[in-house]
Amino acid sequence: MPIKIPSSLPAYQVLANEGVMVMGEGRAANQDIRPLQIGLLNLMPKKIQTETQFARLIGATPLQIELTLIRMSEHETKNTAAAHMETFYHAFQDVKHRKFDGLIITGAPIEHLPFANVTYWDELREVMDWTQTNVHSTFGVCWGGMAMINHFHGVKKHMLDHKAFGCFRHQNLVPNSPFLRGFSDEFVIPVSRWTEMRQNEIDAHPDLITLLGSDEVGPCLVQDPKRRALYIFNHFEYDSGTLKEEYDRDVASGNYINVPDNYYPNDDPTQAPQNRWRSHAHLLYGNWINEIYQSTHFDISQIGQA
DSSP states (O other): OEEEOOOOOOHHHHHHHHHEEEHHHHHHHOOOSSEEEEEEEOSOHHHHHHHHHHHHHHTSSSSSSSEEEEEOSOHHHHOOOOHHHHEEEEEHHHHHTSEEEEEEEOOOTTSSOOHHHHTHHHHHHHHHHHHHHHHEEEETTTTTHHHHHHHHHOOOOOEEEEEOOOOOOOOOOOOOOOOGTTSSSSEEEEEEEEEEOHHHHHHHSSEEEEEEEEETTTTEEEGGGGGTTTEOOTTTTTTTHHHHHHHHHHHHHHHOOOOOBBBSSGOOTTTOOOOOOOOOOOOHHHHHHHHHHHHSSSGGGGGTTO
């Protein structure tokens, strides 16, 4: 089954050209099936790029997915056309009466700010509490994952003395986890952040389970079973050229940035980067969707009920 998104959404044609099955409103109405309701709270400045990245991953399973794009109610983006936001996005306050099988909370380029100084922090705290009654499973990504683990457990983020930037080798720490079904023992994941979460501080909370980690850049994927949540601090969803775009942007603006580690062949930025994480990205998000499907209520109104 395909992912259901508006046929006028830019991601629709991109994914169709890639061979991902996509479905518009008319075709979906002819199928007698309850699609999984997945929300994407998109905090990234490049909304269209982020929509496409996550739709690609969650739309690659045999299940029908209906994707709802969500924004913070009061925050106005400066990097995406107002017409796009008005056409495709729903303010959180307008959808908080709904139930969702899954919710993804993306990262945001505001790592240098204390959480309490983020302009929409109060509403984001409301979102995170709302997931406990209205969302079956939540996936916090990069800053979104850091925000969730801080909100629910008080785990702090720490500034790094230099940016963790590149493709770093990670280890599969819990091979029997259903979220890691099909994973290799080791693999690379794109990393792009100025902050870190520390393993000893996560370990202080026995309910948290670190599934993926790296000797170089620390914990990556943490499961929070009681909150029905996953927190990932790195970027499986990145396109092949996303790190290159970040590197080229900083070079063009005169900001110091190291060449992304282990990304370009021979660490030579004149060569085309190689994607060595795509298969594991599909495995992780496919496993997450499958776990939702296996455990969510058929009657979506029962989500969040004891």
